[in-house]
Amino acid sequence: MKYVIVIPDGCADEPLEATGGKTALQAANLPAMDALAQRGSLALANNTPSHLPAGSEVANLCLFGYDPDKYFTGRAPLEAAAQGIELAPHDFAVRCNLVTIVDQIMVDFTADHISTDEATELLAALQKELLGDSDFDSRLEFVPGVSYRNLLLYRGAPDAPAPFNSETRTSAPHDLTDLPVGDDFPRGPGSDTLVRLMNGSADLFANHPVNQKREAAGKGIATNVWLWGLGGAPNMPTFQERFGVQGAMITAVDLLRGIAALAGWPRIEVDGATGYLDTNYAGKGQAAVKALDEYDLVCVHVEAPDEASHEGRHDAKIQAMQQIDTHIVSPIVEALEKHGEYRILVTPDHPTFCRTKKHAHGMVPLVMAGSGIDADNQSTYDEVAAAASGRRFDKGWDLMDTFVSQ
Known part of the structure; x- marks a missing residue:
């Protein structure tokens, strides 16, 4: 089984006045993601428990299957891990x-x-x-x-x-x-x-x-x-110890590099990947396709939608999602279909609202498709369709058990 996780960081949003009451996901043209929705399963997941920060540090730990109440010590230690900095017990x-x-x-x-x-x-x-x-x-x-x-x-x-x-x-x-x-x-x-x-x-x-x-x-x-x-120093098992699957990370953001290091995932660097709106979308997609020949699981994280939200630019957020759909999701799905059995998950870590320019607590929409995942009669990938599916992961860290189950 091959697995791919695509994380359009912060893409979940609320209805926007500028788009006639649609969210950025609803307003964007996302044929590859919508195709996954049509043959896969949508759901909502909560990766940001209300008593913890509504940020990528908590949300991505949850997304990867780690209960933040057990493993989260702070954002900075995760970024230290990205630089290969080891923290002693009193650091x-x-x-x-x-x-x-x-x-x-x-x-x-x-x-x-x-x-x-x-x-x-x-x-x-x-x-x-x-x-x-x-x-x-x-x-x-x-x-x-x-x-x-x-x-x-x-x-x-x-x-x-x-x-x-x-x-x-x-x-x-x-x-x-x-x-x-x-x-x-x-x-x-x-x-x-x-x-x-x-x-x-x-x-x-x-x-x-x-x-x-x-x-x-x-x-x-x-x-x-x-x-x-x-x-202080986090202490968490590797992803392979938790789930029996070896992964690799593609990202331009140190926080995700750090989580990957602690999870035991090697990092795949992509030329032109900036962690911003001008990132090399196509390069990330191509790197993921190539990585599938070597790794059981490949994760592609894209910061661009979150950056657009922090700038209050709904148009840039929509454009970033369309770039992810065209240059990352589409070629990855095409490659996965040549590998035999596979599963793909597309989900943001947390909501980031263009209106407030902030991260927010709350549910995010996800779509899973591939081997052993039944269709649930939804036709688009967005917040409304995910809510209509009726499926919820109130503890976001439970999602990974479902995604990688054999």
Whole structure:
């Protein structure tokens, strides 16, 4: 049996006024996904328990069959795993966004998609000038990632526990777009350290050459770092230990790379895969087709619909879904049919609303098709059709048992 999971991140939405009351999925032209709906089974799944963040970190763990109450420790540890960073029992990882805040409003949680080289230079300045000669704990270290997505590590010790713990409260910057941030700075244990670093970065970045060059080029600047999503080392079984199937991951996002690493999945990198609307859709589809010759299960994650939602661009969201349908789902289905028995699952991780530009709790629509999956008389893949199917996975982590069952 061959398995494929396609994740159009954040594609679930509410009815949109601009599309005459249709969701983005309903408004998009998705012949390949609709064909799966016609010969497969639709359902709704809840990957975002109400007591946990409605973000990709929780939602994707659920989607892959991991109960977040058992395995979720924070977003940053998952991203640390993507970089091959091992966290010891007393270590902590903190997500470090480069952001643009103007007059206490979160103007851009990506600092206008700052380049990796520019981000690395800014973080090096923070390490040297803010942490290098100050009263900050010497166990703190900034670690560059990709573009605006970076990390702050705390290397603890048994006799010097971290100042952070599960009671430290932070807010995801992508949920604050165009909103005041004054009430969303870190709170609770260790928050004083995090706030001082955030404020200190604003002073250091104000006249930094990187920002001067970006401003001269008409680009948005990184006003400061935003620290959030902290947690300690996760401890989870591999996917093969859980389900007896060996997978591989295709993604441009470190969070998904990290989950894949912890699940024991190798990563397949695709040239031109950006984690944004301009990603190489066709390249991802071709890589998945090729990977089916080697792996039992291939997962293709596409961040583009989520990015469009965060920008409030329903048109870009619709276009991204059509690109996924044409260049990823369609060629994968064609390839699967040559392999014999197969199953394919298309599902977002969580809803992201264009209206609010935020992730949201709630059900997402999914479609499964292939060997041993009976048709349920639906003709389109969207939220309304999935709800009409009457099938629900109230605990999203139960879905994978159904999908990979022999």
